[in-house]
Amino acid sequence: xxxxxxxxxxxxxxxxxxxxxxxxxxxxxxxxxxxxxxxxxxxxxxxxxxxxxxxxxxxxxxxxxxxxxxxxxxxxxxxxxxxxxxxxxxxxxxxxxxxxxxxxxxxxxxxxxxxxxxxxxxxxxxxxxxxxxxxxxxxxxxxxxxxxxxxxxxxxxxxxxxxxxxxxxxxxxxxxxxxxxxxxxxxxxxxxxxxxxxxxxxxxxxxxxxxxxxxxxxxxxxxxxxxxxxxxxxxxxxxxxxxxxxxxxxxxxxxxxxxxxxxxxxxxxxxxxxxxxxxxxxxxxxxxxxxxxxxxxxxxxxxxxxxxxxxxxxxxxxxxxxxxxxxxxxxxxxxxxxxxxxxxxxxxxxxxxxxxxxxxxxxxxxxxxxxxxxxxxxxxxxxxxxxxxxxxxxxxxxxxxxxxxxxxxxxxxxxxxxxxxxxxxxxxxxxxxxxxxxxxxxxxxxxxxxxxxxxxxxxxxxxxxxxxxxxxxxxxxxxxxxxxxxxxxxxxxxxxxxxxxxxxxxxxxxxxxxxxxxxxxxxxxxxxxxxxxxxxxxxxxxxxxxxxxxxxxxxxxxxxxxxxxxxxxxxxxxxxxxxxxxxxxxxxxxxxxxxxxxxxxxxxxxxxxxxxxxxxxxxxxxxxxxxxxxxxxxxxxxxxxxxxxxxxxxxxxxxxxxxxxxx
Amino acid sequence: xxxxxxxxxxxxxxxxxxxxxxxxxxxxxxxxxxxxxxxxxxxxxxxxxxxxxxxxxxxxxxxxxxxxxxxxxxxxxxxxxxxxxxxxxxxxxxxxxxxxxxxxxxxxxxxxxxxxxxxxxxxxxxxxxxxxxxxxxxxxxxxxxxxx
Amino acid sequence: xxxxxxxxxxxxxxxxxxxxxxxxxxxxxxxxxxxxxxxxxxxxxxxxxxxxxxxxxxxxxxxxxxxxxxxxxxxxxxxxxxxxxxxxxxxxxxxxxxxxxxxxxxxxxxxxxxxxxxxxxxxxxxxxxxxxxxxxxxxxxxxxxxxxxxxxxxxxxxxxxxxxxxxxxxxxxxx
Numbered sequence: 004x005x006x007x008x009x010x011x012x013x014x015x016x017x018x019x020x021x022x023x024x025x026x027x028x029x030x031x032x033x034x035x036x037x038x039x040x041x042x043x044x045x046x047x048x049x050x051x052x053x054x055x056x057x058x059x060x061x062x063x064x065x066x067x068x069x070x071x072x073x074x075x076x077x078x079x080x081x082x083x084x085x086x087x088x089x090x091x092x093x094x095x096x097x098x099x100x101x102x103x104x105x106x107x108x109x110x111x112x113x114x115x116x117x118x119x120x121x122x123x124x125x126x127x128x129x130x131x132x133x134x135x136x137x138x139x140x141x142x143x144x145x146x147x148x149x150x151x152x153x154x155x156x157x158x159x160x161x162x163x164x165x166x167x168x169x170x171x172x173x174x175x176x177x178x179x180x181x182x183x184x185x186x187x188x189x190x191x192x193x194x195x196x197x198x199x200x201x202x203x204x205x206x207x208x209x210x211x212x213x214x215x216x217x218x219x220x221x222x223x224x225x226x227x228x229x230x231x232x233x234x235x236x237x238x239x240x241x242x243x244x245x246x247x248x249x250x251x252x253x254x255x256x257x258x259x260x261x262x263x264x265x266x267x268x269x270x271x272x273x274x275x276x277x278x279x280x281x282x283x284x285x286x287x288x289x290x291x292x293x294x295x296x297x298x299x300x301x302x303x304x305x306x307x308x309x310x311x312x313x314x315x316x317x318x319x320x321x322x323x324x325x326x327x328x329x330x331x332x333x334x335x336x337x338x339x340x341x342x343x344x345x346x347x348x349x350x351x352x353x354x355x356x357x358x359x360x361x362x363x364x365x366x367x368x369x370x371x372x373x374x375x376x377x378x379x380x381x382x383x384x385x386x387x388x389x390x391x392x393x394x395x396x397x398x399x400x401x402x403x404x405x406x407x408x409x410x411x412x413x414x415x416x417x418x419x420x421x422x423x424x425x426x427x428x429x430x431x432x433x434x435x436x437x438x439x440x441x442x443x444x445x446x447x448x449x450x451x452x453x454x455x456x457x458x459x460x461x462x463x464x465x466x467x468x469x470x471x472x473x474x475x476x477x478x479x480x481x482x483x484x485x486x487x488x489x490x491x492x493x494x495x496x497x498x499x500x501x502x503x504x505x506x507x508x509x510x511x512x513x514x515x516x517x518x519x520x521x522x523x524x525x526x527x528x529x530x531x532x533x534x535x536x537x538x539x540x541x542x543x544x545x546x547x548x549x550x551x552x553x554x555x556x557x558x559x560x561x562x563x564x565x566x567x568x569x570x571x572x573x574x575x576x577x578x579x580x581x582x583x584x585x586x587x588x589x590x591x592x593x594x595x596x597x598x599x600x601x602x603x604x605x606x607x608x609x610x611x612x613x614x615x616x617x618x619x620x621x622x623x624x625x626x627x628x629x630x631x632x633x634x635x636x637x638x639x640x641x642x643x644x645x646x647x648x649x650x651x652x653x654x655x656x657x658x659x660x661x662x663x664x665x666x
Numbered sequence: 667x668x669x670x671x672x673x674x675x676x677x678x679x680x681x682x683x684x685x686x687x688x689x690x691x692x693x694x695x696x697x698x699x700x701x702x703x704x705x706x707x708x709x710x711x712x713x714x715x716x717x718x719x720x721x722x723x724x725x726x727x728x729x730x731x732x733x734x735x736x737x738x739x740x741x742x743x744x745x746x747x748x749x750x751x752x753x754x755x756x757x758x759x760x761x762x763x764x765x766x767x768x769x770x771x772x773x774x775x776x777x778x779x780x781x782x783x784x785x786x787x788x789x790x791x792x793x794x795x796x797x798x799x800x801x802x803x804x805x806x807x808x809x810x811x812x813x814x
Numbered sequence: 815x816x817x818x819x820x821x822x823x824x825x826x827x828x829x830x831x832x833x834x835x836x837x838x839x840x841x842x843x844x845x846x847x848x849x850x851x852x853x854x855x856x857x858x859x860x861x862x863x864x865x866x867x868x869x870x871x872x873x874x875x876x877x878x879x880x881x882x883x884x885x886x887x888x889x890x891x892x893x894x895x896x897x898x899x900x901x902x903x904x905x906x907x908x909x910x911x912x913x914x915x916x917x918x919x920x921x922x923x924x925x926x927x928x929x930x931x932x933x934x935x936x937x938x939x940x941x942x943x944x945x946x947x948x949x950x951x952x953x954x955x956x957x958x959x960x961x962x963x964x965x966x967x968x969x970x971x972x973x974x975x976x977x978x979x980x981x982x983x984x985x986x987x988x989x
Binding site: 276280283284287294298299300301302311314315318321322325326329330332333336337373375376377379380385 | 821831836
C-alpha cells in the first residue's frame with residue numbers, strides 16, 4: 004500500500020510540475036500576475052509530494068518490504084537500518100528519486116528566498132526548474148520506477164554492495180546531488196534572464212549566492228567522494244580520473260569559472276552573455292554526468308547498472324534542455340549590452356583569463372573522457388584514456404591559473420599596471436621560490452614537480468598576506484581587529500577559499516612526492532619499518548559483524564620506541580553474496596596518514612600486509628573543506644542578508660554608473 | 667651456552683618483503699599502474715584482483731626476469747590486446763586531437779578573450795557623471811555603509 | 815549571430831557521438847591479431863595427455879579454434895551451436911580448454927557432447943594471452959596459411975554463424 008502511495012505521489016508531482024513549468028512562464032510573457040503567482044505554491048506542492056514519495060520508499064526499506072523490486076535488489080534483512088535507508092540512493096531508480104527530492108528542496112528554497120526578485124523573473128526561474136523536474140519525473144515514471152513491485156515478493160534481498168555499506172554512502176551522494184542540482188538554480192536564473200531580456204548586473208548579483216552555495220556543496224561532494232575512495236577501496240588511491248569522477252569534476256570547474264565570471268558581471272556589468280553561457284554549461288555538465296553514469300556508454304566502477312532505453316531517454320532530455328537553452332542563447336545573447344570597458348591587464352582581465360584556463364581545463368577533461376567513445380564511434384579503434392593523460396594535460400593548464408590567483412586580487416578594476424604589480428609582489432615571489440626549493444631539499448628528496456607544487460601553494464599564501472596587509476593599511480577602523488572586521492565577508496570568503504586551494508596543493512604535492520609503501524609478509528610478532536614508524540603484526544582474530552564475518556588484524560605502531568597507536572585492518576566476508584572486502588586501517592594525522600591493509604592469509608597464521616606512509620594527505624580534503632567554508636563565508640556577506648533587501652526600491656534596478664554607448 | 671641458542675624474547679623479527687625480488691616488483695608496479703585490467707570496470711593492472719590480471723602480472727614479471735625493456739613488454743601486450751590496454755594513449759594519427767586538443771583549446775580561448783576585449787574597447791565609451799549624479803552616488807554609497 | 819551559435823553547434827556534434835555511443839559496447843575489445851599469423855602452440859591433448867596437438871599440424875586447412883572452459887556459463891549457451899556445426903562437418907572445430915581442471919572438462923564434454931576434433935589443454939592460460947583472450951568463450955577462424963581471419967567475442971549464435979562466419983569459411987576454403 005505504502006509504495007503505491009509513493010507512486011501516486013510521483014504521478015501527482017508530475018502533474019504539478021507540468022503546471023509549474025508552463026503557466027508561470029506563459030504568465031511572465033503576457034504579464035499575467037495570476038498565472039505567475041502559480042509558481043510558488045506549485046513549487047511548494049511539488050516539494051511536499053516528492054517528500055511523501057521519498058518517505059514511502061524509505062519506509063519500504065525500513066520495514067524490509069521485499070515485494071518492492073528496488074528494495075529487494077539493494078537491501079537485505081541483515082543490513083543495519085542506517086544502511087537500509089542509505090540504500091534508497093544505492094542504485095539507479097532510487098538515486099533518481101534523490102535527485103528529484105533535492106531538486107524540490109532547491110525549488111522550495113527559491114520560492115522562499117526570492118521575495119526581492121521581480122515577479123516575472125521569479126516566475127520564470129521556478130518555471131524552468133519545473134520543466135527540469137518534468138523531465139526527471141517522467142523518466143522515473145516511465146523507465147525507472149523505484150516503486151515497481153516484485154510479485155511474488157523475494158524472500159531475501161540481494162543486499163547493498165558491501166563497498167557502499169559505509170558512512171560515506173550516507174553523506175556523499177546527498178552532498179554531491181545538492182551540488183549537481185544546485186547548478187540548476189543558476190541555470191534557471193540564466194534562462195529566465197534570456198527569456199525576459201533583463202540581463203544586467205542585478206541579475207548577476209541575485210545569481211551569485213545561489214551559484215556559490217551550489218558550488219560549496221559540489222566541493223564537499225567531490226572531496227567526500229575522493230576521501231571515501233581513499234579509505235574504502237583498500238589501496239590508498241584518491242583520484243583516478245574515472246569517467247564518473249570526471250563527470251562530477253567538470254561541473255565543479257564550470258561552477259568555479261561561473262563564480263568568478265559573475266564577479267565581473269556583478270561589479271562591472273561586463274561579460275553577461277559569457278556568464279549566462281557558463282551557467283548553462285555548468286548545469287549541462289550536471290546532466291551530462293547523469294547521462295554518462297547511467298547509459299553504459301563509458302566503463303566505470305561507479306556506473307549504475309545500464310540499460311540503453313534509459314540512456315536514450317536521458318539523451319533526448321539532455322538534447323531538448325541544453326539544445327533549447329543554447330538556441331535561446333544564440334537568439335537572445337547578441338542583444339545583450341556590453342557593460343563597462345576594461346583593459347586586458349586589469350582585475351576583470353585576470354578573472355576572465357582564469358575563466359579561459361578553467362574552461363580549457365574543463366574541455367580537456369571532457370575531451371579525454373569522451374575520446375575513446377569518439378574513436379570507437381568513427382570505427383578508428385579502441386583506446387583507453389587514463390590518469391597518465393589527465394595528469395600530463397591538467398597540470399600545465401592549472402599552473403597559470405593558480406599563478407593568476409595570486410595576482411588577480413591585487414589588480415585594480417578597469418586598468419592595472421604589470422610593472423606596479425610586479426613590484427608589489429616581488430617579496431611574495433621571492434619567499435615562495437625560496438621555500439619551494441628549501442623544503443624538499445630539507446626533506447631529502449627533490450624533483451621539479453615537488454618544487455612547482457610548493458611554489459604555487461606558497462605563492463598563493465604569500466600573495467594573500469601581501470593583499471591583506473595592503474587592505475588593512477587602507478581600511479578604516481583603528482585597531483587591527485576593527486580593520487579586519489571592516490573588510491567585507493565576501494573578501495574573507497575569498498581569502499579562505501584561496502587558502503583552501505593552497506592547502507590542497509600542498510597535500511597533493513607532498514603525498515605524490517613523498518609517500519612510501521611496502522608489501523610485506525608478516526608472521527605474528529614480526530615488524531616492518533616505514534617512514535620512521537615501526538609496525539608490529541600481532542595476529543588476527545575472528546570478528547562477527549551484523550551481516551559479515553571478518554578476520555581482524557592487530558598492528559602495533561611505534562615510533563622511536565614509543566607506542567603511537569594500534570591499527571585494526573580487516574578482511575570481511577559478507578554473507579548475502581559471499582563477497583570479500585578489504586577494510587583498511589587508517590591512522591590519520593595532521594602531518595601524515597598511516598595506512599595498513601591486509602592482503603591474503605599465508606601459512607602459519609601469517610598474512611601479506613601492505614603498509615603506506617602518506618604525508619600531508621589529509622590536507623587534500625582539509626583544503627577542500629576550507630574552500631567550501633570560504634564559499635559559505637562569502638555568501639553570508641551583508642549584501643545578501645535578508646534585512647538588506649528593502650521592499651521599496653529607492654534605486655531602480657537598471658541604474659548604472661556608466662552608460663555604455665554602443666556604436 | 668644453551669642461552670645463545672634460545673631466541674631472545676626482546677628481539678623483534680623483521681618482516682620479509684612479499685615479493686621474491688623487490689626491484690623487479692617495483693618495476694612491475696611502475697608498468698602495471700599504466701596498464702589496464704581488461705576485464706574490470708576501469709582499474710589498473712596493479713590494483714585488480716581478477717584472474718586475468720594476475721595472469722598478466724605473472725607474464726610481465728617473467729618478461730622483467732628475462733631482462734626485456736619496458737618498450738618490449740608494452741609492445742608484447744599491445745600486439746595481443748591493442749592500444750586499449752594502455753592508460754597512456756600512444757602518439758598516433760588518431761590521437762593527435764587528443765594530445766594537442768587541450769593546448770589548442772587554451773590558444774583559442776586566449777585569442778578569443780583578447781579579441782573580445784579589443785572589440786569591447788572600440789564599442790564602449792564611458793560617460794562622465796554630472797554634478798547632480800555625482801552627489802547622488804555619494805549619498806547612496808554612504809547610506810549603504812551605515813546600515814546596521 | 816554566427817559566433818553565438820558555436821556552442822549549439824558543438825553540442826549537437828557531441829550529442830551525435832553520444833547517440834552513436836549508445837549502440838556501442840565499450841567493454842568489447844576487437845582483436846589486433848586479425849590478419850596476422852595465429853600464435854603457435856604445442857599442447858597436450860585433453861583426451862590423450864601423452865599426445866601433443868600443435869598449430870602447425872593444422873596448416874593447409876581452414877579451422878575454428880574455440881576457447882572454452884567447464885566453469886564458463888556462456889560456453890554452455892553456445893555449445894548446441896557448436897554441436898550442430900560439428901555435425902554438418904563443414905569446418906573442423908578444435909577446442910582450447912582454458913584454465914580448467916582436466917577431470918571437470920572431460921565430465922563437461924561427456925554430459926553436453928563433444929564437437930571438437932581435438933581439445934588442447936591451456937591450463938595456465940598462456941596461449942590464451944598470446945591469442946589476446948580476455949574472457950571465454952572466444953572463437954577464431956584460421957585459414958590454410960595459419961592466419962587469423964576473424965574473432966568472435968562471446969558465445970557463438972546461429973545467426974552470426976550463418977551471416978558472418980560460414981560465408982567467410984567457405985570463401986577461405988575455396989582459396
